[in-house]
Structure formats: C-alpha cells, structure tokens
Amino acid sequence: MAQILAPSAQWQMGISKRLTDATPLTTKMWGSLVLKQNKKGAVKSSVKFGVFAVKSDNSTINRLEQMLNLDVTPYTDKIIAEYIWIGGSGIDVRSKSRTISKPVEHPSELPKWNYDGSSTGQAPGEDSEVILYPQAIFKDPFRGGNNILVFIIADKLLRSEDKSFPSVDCRDSADCDRVYSLAQAQCVSRVNYWLYGRRFCLLPHRSLFSWGWIHQRRCHAILGSLRDNDEKVDDYAIPRGDWFEYVSSPHYLAEIVIYGGLVVASGFSDITIWLLFGFVVANLVFAAAETQRYGIEQEYTLLQTNVKWPLGWPAGGYPGPQGPYYCGVGADKSFGRDISDAHYKACLYAGINISGTNGEVMPGQVSFSSPSYFTS
Known part of the structure; x- marks a missing residue:
C-alpha cells in the first residue's frame, strides 16, 4: 500500500499569509503550510509499504496547483465524470469519479455504475451493490474543460418507490x-x-x-x-x-x-x-x-506530515464511526481531495489508463482503479 505524507488538517484550515501566485482556494488550504513547515520531503521505504513525504516548499504547492488547474482536453479525448447521488440519510451527498472515453451530451450516453450501498446506509452487507443511473449532466466548474457533473438516481431508491422497477435477482435459482x-x-x-x-x-x-x-x-x-x-x-x-x-x-x-x-x-x-x-x-x-x-484497484492512505498519522484523524486519536467518509463530500468528510484530483489529472495527461477514483470508508483513504482487462 502506497502512502503519501500530506499536511495535517489543522494546517490546511489556517490562513496566515497569501501566496504570491496562488488562487484563493489554494491559499486557504495550503497558505499556513508554507509558513509552518519547511522540511524537504524524502523517499522512505518499508517492508510492507513505501512512504513518500510530500515536499512542502513553494515549488511543490505550485506543482499541485498546476495539476489541479490542468486542462487535459488538448491531450486526450477522455473526460472525468463526477457521479453524484444522495446517501442513505437522504441529506448526505456522495460522489465518485469515472473516466469517460469521449465527451457526451446526454445522460443516456453514459454507462451505469455501482457502489457499495452498505457503506452509505442503503443496502445490507450481504447484498450491497447499488446501481447508479445517470439522470442529468452539467459542466464541471471545478475541473473545467469537457469534464462533467452527473446527477444520479440509485436503483435501490427506485425499487423502494416503484415496485414495478425491473430487477435481476437469480440467487434463489x-x-x-x-x-x-x-x-x-x-x-x-x-x-x-x-x-x-x-x-x-x-x-x-x-x-x-x-x-x-x-x-x-x-x-x-x-x-x-x-x-x-x-x-x-x-x-x-x-x-x-x-x-x-x-x-x-x-x-x-x-x-x-x-x-x-x-x-x-x-x-x-x-x-x-x-x-x-x-x-x-x-x-x-x-x-x-x-x-x-479483471480490474485493478489501488488503495492508499494520506498521512499528516507532523505526526505521521492518517489525514483527517485527530493526532494520536481515532476518527468517528465509518459511514460518512465513503465517497464522501465536504471538508469534514473528504480529506486530501486536492492530492487525489491532481493525481487523477496527471495520469490522464500522461496517457495512463486510469478509470476512476473515490474516497474510501476510512478518513484519509483513497482508491483509484484501472479498466477491465482480459486474460486467457
């Protein structure tokens, strides 16, 4: 499991000085980091996993911002579609990112997807798959380019409201x-x-x-x-x-x-x-x-640089119960989103066949996946 040392949540929330060439968003999240942390990053190794310490100087912050603002449209036809739906409480927003081979204009052109409903309070553990049905698309103002936001309705919700909704369940046969x-x-x-x-x-x-x-x-x-x-x-x-x-x-x-x-x-x-x-x-x-x-999914955990503790966890302590973090949205649920988004865009720019990414059940834990491959 690869792990990245990232700034602590406390540093990210502080604003003590505006960077010369930073956007307001970057200044808010990373401004105090430059003032409070000047140690150079280094590559370390372990028997079980490798740890990469992110350099916290201006060059690293600028590079991260460049990746976040990068428009990959001139380099690839692929776009990022952010699938967005409502979680089990009825008020919690969830989302995960998926690579689409070309720009689309209508929801019917998008593939259906799935997620673990047991992690969002929408399905039991023994039957946790929930299918995502695209309903509407909008231009993504955060990623820019041809990237889109996709509003979703989940099949479990449809089935609970409409008993005639077609379903496939052969497990009793x-x-x-x-x-x-x-x-x-x-x-x-x-x-x-x-x-x-x-x-x-x-x-x-x-x-x-x-x-x-x-x-x-x-x-x-x-x-x-x-x-x-x-x-x-x-x-x-x-x-x-x-x-x-x-x-x-x-x-x-x-x-x-x-x-x-x-x-x-x-x-x-x-x-x-x-x-x-x-x-x-x-x-x-x-x-x-x-x-x-078969497909490949790689999970990794972001760590705070000052205490070597998972990002989003209180130093030396433990986070709240699992549930709100899986595909979570918001500063109190999705930690290190800038890093995962920058990594996503960098992969698309480099021509790496990455198929998507999402936050996992633990705070500071992210996963990315590859498309399906065939083997004989």
Whole structure:
C-alpha cells in the first residue's frame, strides 16, 4: 500500500499569509503550510509499504496547483465524470469519479455504475451493490474543460418507490447460484436461455420440453430486465470459463450423461440427439477457451506530515464511526481531495489508463482503479 505524507488538517484550515501566485482556494488550504513547515520531503521505504513525504516548499504547492488547474482536453479525448447521488440519510451527498472515453451530451450516453450501498446506509452487507443511473449532466466548474457533473438516481431508491422497477435477482435459482452481480447475471442468463431453453425445447420428450420451457421463460424474463436496464454484454459480462471447473460441474456432467445415454438408447441413429450431445461437448471446449476479465484497484492512505498519522484523524486519536467518509463530500468528510484530483489529472495527461477514483470508508483513504482487462 502506497502512502503519501500530506499536511495535517489543522494546517490546511489556517490562513496566515497569501501566496504570491496562488488562487484563493489554494491559499486557504495550503497558505499556513508554507509558513509552518519547511522540511524537504524524502523517499522512505518499508517492508510492507513505501512512504513518500510530500515536499512542502513553494515549488511543490505550485506543482499541485498546476495539476489541479490542468486542462487535459488538448491531450486526450477522455473526460472525468463526477457521479453524484444522495446517501442513505437522504441529506448526505456522495460522489465518485469515472473516466469517460469521449465527451457526451446526454445522460443516456453514459454507462451505469455501482457502489457499495452498505457503506452509505442503503443496502445490507450481504447484498450491497447499488446501481447508479445517470439522470442529468452539467459542466464541471471545478475541473473545467469537457469534464462533467452527473446527477444520479440509485436503483435501490427506485425499487423502494416503484415496485414495478425491473430487477435481476437469480440467487434463489439453482442455475444462477453463482450470480453475485448484474454483469454475471447477464452472462449466465444468456447461456441458460440458449442452452437450457432452446435446446431442451427441441427434444420430443414431454418432461424435458416442460423443463426447457420453464428455463426459457425464466431466463427470458431475466434478459428482458437486463435490456430494460440497458446493460451492455460486451462491457459488463464476466466469462466464467475454466476447463476443470466446467468439466467437473455436476450440472454439465449430468447433461453429458443424459445425452450420452440418449445417444445409446436411440441406437446412435437419432441425428437430433447427436447434435445436442455435440453441442454440450462444444460448450465445454468453448468454456475452456474463454477469457476472464479483471480490474485493478489501488488503495492508499494520506498521512499528516507532523505526526505521521492518517489525514483527517485527530493526532494520536481515532476518527468517528465509518459511514460518512465513503465517497464522501465536504471538508469534514473528504480529506486530501486536492492530492487525489491532481493525481487523477496527471495520469490522464500522461496517457495512463486510469478509470476512476473515490474516497474510501476510512478518513484519509483513497482508491483509484484501472479498466477491465482480459486474460486467457
């Protein structure tokens, strides 16, 4: 875990002298730092993590301000979208930043996103994912350029107000027992629809026909819900492919045994059964060749330079209970925001493929993430 030594909250709040070439905001947050701290920063190391002490001279402050005011528009088509929504209390504002590949003009052009509702008082820990639905966009007056603010409504709020709101929840179904997210539900339900529904409906056996029809109806309903939610398979589907996992799965082994038995029972003469048996085996081969998608998230903690204690914590003490800090907004909830924003813009300027950032559950803790990657 990388940690950065940053000025204490007390220093940031003081204003004892205006800097010559600073904006009012920078002067307010960093002015007293220059007067009270003149030690040069140094790179230190530890077995568990590295610590970088931020230099507190004028050059460092100016560089930070340059990064905050940097307009990355001439260097990249990517923009930063700040997703903003209301937390569990109904009055607390939350937000997180996401990289968008190009400027947009309408909320429908923006992807849906998610967050941990258990950290905002909007969902239980065992079912914490809440989906963010963009509703309106505005120009971002803080970051400038083509960057935008996105006003959001969350699916948990929609469901509590409108019982007809489409939702996907397959966790009680034997065929969707491994579905833990909307993305996986989409991938699995699509497989179920084609493999179970369509294939079993072709069989002349009434029991198998009924089973296939039930699967087809259920998975069709799931797909319909996903289409209503406008999710994109290519963006969100998470392949589950692993040869041993598929071959050793009782579900697929049972299919092979059933079809193998039907092939033998038909005297090896039923073309339909042969085709279906081959289709099952082909699916196993296809599963082995599938790729898996993964993403990387790096969390780090900002420290106060004078006491080597997390930013936003009282010196030698502990902060209040977790809850208001995750994706928190405001000087009493989001600590070191200037540093994380400067880092974000610096990455975009440098061409680094950063996908977003947000405040974490602990004061002074921030995370940034990379886009999804495929691996074979």
